Amino acid sequence: MKKGHKRRYINNDWPDLWSAKQTEDFKSKNPWLGSKNKKLGCLVCSSVNSIGIDKEQGQGVSLSREWMNFEIQVSGQGSRTTSLSILRNKVRKHALSKAHTQAVKVAEQQKEAAIENAVETMTESYMKETEAVFRTAYHLAKKNRPFSDHESLIELQELNEFICDLGLMYDTLHELSLLSQELQSRSITLLRAEHLLKRSIRVIQSFKESPGEKYSEALEAKQTGEYRSIALKTNAKLKSINPGQFLQSLVNNLEKRLSFEDETIMDLSILDQSKWPSKPSIRHGEEQVKRLCKRFNLCTDQALNGMRDLLEEPSSEPKDLKPLMNCMKTFPVGTAECKLSLGGKQLVIQTYTWDNSSYGNGKKYIGPAFPATP
Numbered sequence: 001m002k003k004g005h006k007r008r009y010i011n012n013d014w015p016d017l018w019s020a021k022q023t024e025d026f027k028s029k030n031p032w033l034g035s036k037n038k039k040l041g042c043l044v045c046s047s048v049n050s051i052g053i054d055k056e057q058g059q060g061v062s063l064s065r066e067w068m069n070f071e072i073q074v075s076g077q078g079s080r081t082t083s084l085s086i087l088r089n090k091v092r093k094h095a096l097s098k099a100h101t102q103a104v105k106v107a108e109q110q111k112e113a114a115i116e117n118a119v120e121t122m123t124e125s126y127m128k129e130t131e132a133v134f135r136t137a138y139h140l141a142k143k144n145r146p147f148s149d150h151e152s153l154i155e156l157q158e159l160n161e162f163i164c165d166l167g168l169m170y171d172t173l174h175e176l177s178l179l180s181q182e183l184q185s186r187s188i189t190l191l192r193a194e195h196l197l198k199r200s201i202r203v204i205q206s207f208k209e210s211p212g213e214k215y216s217e218a219l220e221a222k223q224t225g226e227y228r229s230i231a232l233k234t235n236a237k238l239k240s241i242n243p244g245q246f247l248q249s250l251v252n253n254l255e256k257r258l259s260f261e262d263e264t265i266m267d268l269s270i271l272d273q274s275k276w277p278s279k280p281s282i283r284h285g286e287e288q289v290k291r292l293c294k295r296f297n298l299c300t301d302q303a304l305n306g307m308r309d310l311l312e313e314p315s316s317e318p319k320d321l322k323p324l325m326n327c328m329k330t331f332p333v334g335t336a337e338c339k340l341s342l343g344g345k346q347l348v349i350q351t352y353t354w355d356n357s358s359y360g361n362g363k364k365y366i367g368p369a370f371p372a373t374p
Contacts, residue, residue, distance in 0.1 A: 041070025
């Protein structure tokens, strides 16, 4: 307890002048109102007095000692009606006073600060726990090791009750590692990347209803209280990851990586035969091909002729369509650096994308790859 802070025990000993209904009415309209020994006082001003009002904020403000010390009363002289009116005016005057208004602000700031500090403490603790789980699961997935690998990791699971979190992380990281390997393929195209990313999203979403292999194994171990002859212990201080929230957050972040609403990307998808209607017309995709040719500075007539050849013979590889197909294949999937050695010298090649509203009406642009280091 801070120095100078006196804990006040406020009872319901309200003034006899008020009836039960009047007491409830005043308390409802003035939640700061309190009583002690049949005398009124201010709960807010009393509490703020022990904390103190900021000198700059409270400049020229002086809290009422009578209201802080619960000394407000009405003398027995005069009629009951007059006494009620006097008491009512005192309550209203204090509620509108500058000192009380400032005290309310200080009390609210103290409450918000306490909540914020509590949330920060909880968040920091939760992040540390999650980081520990993530690092352990990442180690297992990266090394392609079995879930029960290393006695030290099993002991860690036993001590911190993270076996379910580890199982969940392992399954999701394994799926993401498969996606990452596919996206790093030299033959990857933007349309293929779209397909793989959407497929991974569906797989991760399915974990909500049908848990992955390692998470299922962990859930069974939690239910039996034992994992491969090792007794599992509970720790009430540790908070496990909410699987539904975690998986949905992961899905949301993956969906943000989908930039396929861009007109150019949508137009490129016309070359994906799996998205064609069952019986496409001979002019199917004509507008998309025209826009792509304009974008990549290709011959429109040649590309349209190649597109019609493809529509007539879907299994063919029309020569006139090759320039457009090459553009699709070389369209960068990401902006990661590519390191290579040329003549004994290390080079870094990178592709850049950007949006610009000053030209091109806000469309996405792609810069040519070039050596960034000698």
